[in-house]
Amino acid sequence: xxxxxxxxxxxxxxVRLEDGSGILNCKMRGVLRLKGLRCTNPVAVGDIVxxxxxADDTPVVASVEPRRNYIIRRSSxxxxxxxxxxxxxxxxVLVATLINPVTSTTFIDRFLAxxxxxxxxxxxxxxxxxxxxxxxxxxxxxxxxxxxxKIGYPVVVMSAQTGEGTDDLLRQLTGKMSLLSGNSGVGKxxxxxxxxxxxxxxxxxxxxxxxxGMHTTTFSELLxxxxxxxxxxxxxxxxxxxxxxxxxQVAHYFPEIFRISDDCRFNNCTHTHEPGCAVLSAVxxxxxxxxxxxxxxxxxxxDPNNKYRKPF
Ligand SMILES: Nc1nc2c(ncn2[C@@H]2O[C@H](COP(=O)(O)OP(=O)(O)O)[C@@H](O)[C@H]2O)c(=O)[nH]1
Ligand SMILES: [Mg+2]
Ligand SMILES: [Zn+2]
Numbered sequence: 001x002x003x004x005x006x007x008x009x010x011x012x013x014x015v016r017l018e019d020g021s022g023i024l025n026c027k028m029r030g031v032l033r034l035k036g037l038r039c040t041n042p043v044a045v046g047d048i049v050x051x052x053x054x055a056d057d058t059p060v061v062a063s064v065e066p067r068r069n070y071i072i073r074r075s076s077x078x079x080x081x082x083x084x085x086x087x088x089x090x091x092x093v094l095v096a097t098l099i100n101p102v103t104s105t106t107f108i109d110r111f112l113a114x115x116x117x118x119x120x121x122x123x124x125x126x127x128x129x130x131x132x133x134x135x136x137x138x139x140x141x142x143x144x145x146x147x148x149x150k151i152g153y154p155v156v157v158m159s160a161q162t163g164e165g166t167d168d169l170l171r172q173l174t175g176k177m178s179l180l181s182g183n184s185g186v187g188k189x190x191x192x193x194x195x196x197x198x199x200x201x202x203x204x205x206x207x208x209x210x211x212x213g214m215h216t217t218t219f220s221e222l223l224x225x226x227x228x229x230x231x232x233x234x235x236x237x238x239x240x241x242x243x244x245x246x247x248x249q250v251a252h253y254f255p256e257i258f259r260i261s262d263d264c265r266f267n268n269c270t271h272t273h274e275p276g277c278a279v280l281s282a283v284x285x286x287x288x289x290x291x292x293x294x295x296x297x298x299x300x301x302x303d304p305n306n307k308y309r310k311p312f
Pocket of ligand 3: 271280
């Protein structure tokens, strides 16, 4: 029997059978390993699995179908073990806010770059726009919206409080499997409660921040949308930001930088100082946003094994 994993508690895997005959709570068979990575959960929400059940026996997940994509995180900051957050995603949605809390462009860009690295299409939902009452803050919102749309990322402007823009978000989510991500307090739970009937997710729960460095046993859960598609909720988990970027790859994950880097004089250009660098010229002309370029540089600077080095 084939089915979709809709929940994984660690001890039980909940599988919705493809033939519509129901939902089974399954155990895992043996230990599966993921491509040489030590992995604490061999199946994740979004996985398509084969389930076997002998008469009167507990059903077991016997195998996992190849994944289209998946997102992993380290089980803890120091750990070499990984946890798969979700598999087979159609998109990753970052919920961001300009105030209460402030989401920085560095954080947004890191999320977008990580999604590119995982080959998961990404989009942004700017929530709490009801709090943007000054002309200045509205201008900033417009500026960010234009900037990200120009690169190619869909942007929704919304308020889970007033309901503004929630239809736009629902339109972007319907029929797709979406991972919802974002800093604590940006309104993820509020959005889920709005869009998913009977979700009843706790709003304003900040206790997760106390567990940052600890091994966490919270797992993702798939929540069905009324007109098709689903949101994957990842309680207590910062799904993104744990990837180790390779210095030479970083530019690939900034689409507008990558596009223009074709015109750089050197094909190993790092776009930091080289003569004939098309990216630096584009930044100077204002065609690449300064905030995007500085996010690119900040990720480059993170790699301790690849100190700034002249290519000639
Ligand atoms: N003003 C305003 N407050 C919001 C909005 N969305 C959520 N909140 C509030 O922000 C706080 C955190 O929301 P929550 O959904 O728990 O955020 P989460 O941590 O991302 O799940 C709660 O007090 C919500 O009522 C919004 O659009 N506008
Ligand atoms: Mg929440
Ligand atoms: Zn360059």
